[in-house]
Amino acid sequence: MNKLRLAAALFFLLCSPAEAKLFDIDDFYLDNGLRVLVIPNHKAPIVKHMVWYNAGSMDEQPGKGGAAHLLEHLMFRGTEEIPGNRLNEILEQNGAESNAFTAQDFTAYHQLLDISRLELAMYLEADRMQNLQILPEHFALERDIVFQERQQVVENNPAAYFNEAVRRVLWQDHPYGRPITGMPEEISGLRQEDAEDFYRRYYAPANAVLVLSGDIDGSTARQLATKYYGKVKARPSGERKKFPELKTDFKSRVEMKLQGIAAPRLSLNFAVASAGTDKDDIYKLAVLAKYLGGGEVSALYKDLVLKQKAALAVSAVYDEASRSYGTFSINAVPAAGVSAQQLEEQLRRAIAEAVKNFDESKLEKIKRRMRAGLVYLQDNPADAAYIAGSLATVGLSKAEIENYDAGIEKVTVGGVKAAAAEMLQHAPQVTGILEPLGGRK
């Protein structure tokens, strides 16, 4: 460590608050560029082992929708050394709960394991980081399986089908507008080279984050990570796409009547700041979501459900863990006799009033509540691994993850009001209304 960096580190230590950190993370890099996060939790002799690749459906080549997700499936179909179904068999024999998921921004492979099996899992995961072998017959089978997955998860669920339509309009030509699974005809058109190309481009150690959360300390983790993942050759990671800027000041609507839908619902969806675009804004928007629609004590619930009796449910959700824009949505279900359109009017009025009435005492209450619940995040090592892993993958530093509550603490009334005004007036937004089509399915 040179003197300048030492001075910087000391400065940081002196400046950061002395109180407990969120997860007590140990954070380091291997020589091949792999980032490692260790979250010790010694409650039980178990560990959540996750590898996050900083690549998801948004990184797919044009027309290759579903390639990232299909590759995720193929990662379970063997390497040269551990062919076919051996990976699944070995993990099963060793009591692992093993799975993976693909998102817009990232793809993660994970196992919950007895701690005595961690080294084994690290060996297997490091192996498939560089030695994946896709056989044509496996490719054909998995393409059929992901086609079935899409049918099961989207086409069989009218609400999911509607949400996909809303996202298409909100994100316009931004890659977030494409479904993670790919469109059915895209899936059918994928070729083996597409999956291999994605693997080559993005599954490099320097483009990944390893998370070890559980009964392990930093120094053992460092030793084991070096032993198993240190062997993976460094290689260049695919070029990062520049994400298209969304047109601002655009407001749109999706109204859909669907067979199968029995209860109408309404949603306001905004493209906003994220951990990847504006780290300062995420705390303000998190407070705003909690204030407007965090459960049955929120401002909108009190107004629309309890006072006006115009809605049966209302909630606000903010997703900041993305590389490009974040999403803020406010969802509501109209009460009997109230149309979705009538509720929309009420909802807009209620949001404006709630923002106007936001003050110091309300802010303090929200902060206190957010702080009080943080200790629960330290209970389940799998939860901690997910939270820290997703935030690190989209670009938060260890300090930013650890000091999440300090970020919340700094939020001001004016800051929240300004963030709300910016979102409501200038963010790209889509109003979604889903109603029954009537008649029997």
Next chain:
Amino acid sequence: MRRRIYHKKKTDYSLILWLLLIASVISGAVYLYRQQGFNPQKLVDNSVLQGRRFGGEVKEVAALDGKLKAYLLEDKTNPIISVDFIFKGAGAAADPSGKEGLAKFTAAMLKDGAGNYTAQQFKEELEDYAIGLSFSAGSDDFGGRLVTTKENAAKAYELLKLVLQKPRFDDKDMQRTKSEFRLARQKQTEHPASELSLVFNEELYGIHSYGRNPLGNAAAVDGFKADDLRQMMANRLAQSNLIIGVAGDINAEELKQVLLQVFGELPEKARVNFVRDAEVNFDNRSRNIDRKTGQTISLSASRGTSRSSADFYPLYVANYIYGGAGLNSRLAQAVREKEGLVYSISSGLGMQDKSNLVVGSFSTTPENFAAVSKLVAAERQKFAAEGASQAELQQAKDYLIASYNLRFAAIDDISQMLVMMQKDNLGADFLRKRNDYIESVSLEEVNKAAATYFADETVTVNIGNFK
């Protein structure tokens, strides 16, 4: 010249020898390296992380002359406490006819205020102190869960006691909850899988209360009065049918006080409606519900066995091999991994107090439906006829034993497990014995279970595209 040739020859020879030697050293090294890589057992045995045990011990804590009992697993890793409890037999199946949905409705109303706290004030209080409190009603039991930080534990116990003693059931909250139930019943038909599960229960159980919609019906729910809820609580939520599991940062002495404080004033004896055993007529009938959906979904059930029966562990292991082992189960291998015909396919044990089933399910696009049904039937027949192999049994045992510690990941999962251990009469030392139970299952027993339970007649309901 000759010398040179000879010399050359000699050189050639030694070069080849050297190359051979080098090649064999390299391939030997690669072989050894590979051997290391190919030997997962060795990796596990030699791991520096070997030999750790979960240290917790389950204790039974009693209060009020043994009228209140709880299993406790003390764990001080984090300053949080989880209290799980059920009232046995107080669930939806015990709702009297005409009051269908009462248990679930009461569960939903219990957070709507108690004592001097209105619904809103009560919920604000839970938020302010970061207390998680929830109630639920399954078919058999009525349950509750309290999760709190140690710091706010006193407040949490006080609020829980207040809910059990003095729930408000204010009229405006009753009305709102009735609307929520109407909405929930509407939404039940929006997803083919949830519509299927309702019809499936009807088809299996007919007029038995397991066949009813757990959310009740419009006539019954809309007619509920606060008195119905109070009466339900007075009859069904008592010390005699209460089972409690507690995990986290609390010791036996503290817990004893909590038991007294929170549950000490409940009525002593419960009066729950008798629910008869559900007699399902398994006669291989099959019913199709026609809907326009992306996939057709199939649910199928046959006779199972109870948790206390001698067949339980053999059947548990047999089902694991047949359809419980994720991608490695026989069903998933045959239908998904080898044919690519489905995304999801599995089987499981459906165990309730009055009915025990083996349930199988899959969903697939219409053009695959006949092929999948045929493959499933063939797998089932083969499993019943031939049973499992020794290797499959070993694989199953390895998984079930090696995954043992995963149950201790979350504090609320632990407290829930402690409740189930008592409900199933497994004893406080169950966790120490559990792996032995698995280990002692023989191939003969598994194959007998396969022959008994997988050759049985079924009832099947499918939803999807049949026209």
